[in-house]
């Protein structure tokens with residue numbers, strides 16, 4: 001089975017690089033393809049631009065409303081307090097975009113719990129130079145350390161925040177064929193030089209990559225797995241069990257391992273061919289929260305949720321906070337604030353597609369917002 005794709009009209013440096021590489025070394029895995037498209041040091045999507053906002057390619061929750069970051073700031077403050085108010089804590093954000101979420105968190109921390117604001121130092125994990133520059137501007141009154149990966153965060157307790165970070169990490173795809181599971185690859189079509197997806201020749205040798213509960217699904221079913229995501233979730237969990245702290249992961253995705261091709265390219269707020277104008281469109285995949293949970297639990301950490309983003313924000317008072325802000329706002333601003341909050345929590349907005357998952361050490365109490373889910377809760 002081959003999925004035809006059209007040849008792009010304007011060829012980017014990464015289109016050429018990927019074609020040349022396939023000609024020299026053979027088929028590319030989907031994860032390698034995403035790694036190059038998003039992370040190539042010279043031309044990778046996230047390395048070369050600020051993709052956020054109306055003029056960019058997509059919009060995220062912190063850019064929709066300040067209330068999102070304020071609620072997460074409160075969550076951080078309460079979680080710090082429940083952890084015994086450690087004198088020093090690393091507040092770490094993975095993939096901080098424009099720095100908007102961190103700025104909202106820090107403002108809220110200062111207002112709501114000054115002792116927490118005093119105890120934290122800010123660490124941002126970001127690989128893009130343009131976005132680092134934006135973050136520097138957004139956080140100019142703060143001391144900030146930048147890192148290329150979570151493993152570089154100095155030892156000590158951590159509060160880790162990641163909004164729409166895990167969906168940007170490379171995934172691999174496996175396709176069910178007549179002959180069993182095969183890895184989905186990117187190849188050049190015969191005689192044409194078009195980039196296309198095609199299942200590899202080899203059966204997936206390591207059966208452990210496919211969760212047994214998927215059984216033998218229909219031909220052409222696709223299973224996706226992010227080794228990079230699992231690795232980072234495992235590293236965070238390990239750090240939390242040894243040094244203390246907690247993590248909050250918010251993203252769109254599914255609660256259980258599932259089937260389906262969720263690799264998606266977006267450019268200027270529109271869906272785009274994943275194999276066209278490589279490096280100039282955002283590439284994401286739905287997050288498999290079950291896989292992150294397994295990875296964190298393998299490091300003896302405690303996982304809470306996932307729960308719906310709408311449920312999480314509502315439990316932490318998004319409606320009350322919105323009402324307080326609208327009371328002081330003009331009619332137009334009030335309308336905007338209300339619409340933004342509704343979009344974040346509504347089922348036909350981002351309320352149920354997006355999920356929240358927390359990681360703590362096994363001895364810590366349930367983090368704020370996750371109480372209703374403990375003991376075999378909703379999802």
Ligand code: SAH
Pocket residue numbers: 038039046052060061062063094095096097098101125126127128131148162163164165168169
């Ligand atoms: N959290 C922000 C931005 C989400 S976009 C928000 O909610 O607005 C994804 C972010 O992750 C960007 O900042 C991007 O540069 C960063 N990113 C993507 N892949 C990364 C990687 N492998 N390592 C570090 N940061 C990465």
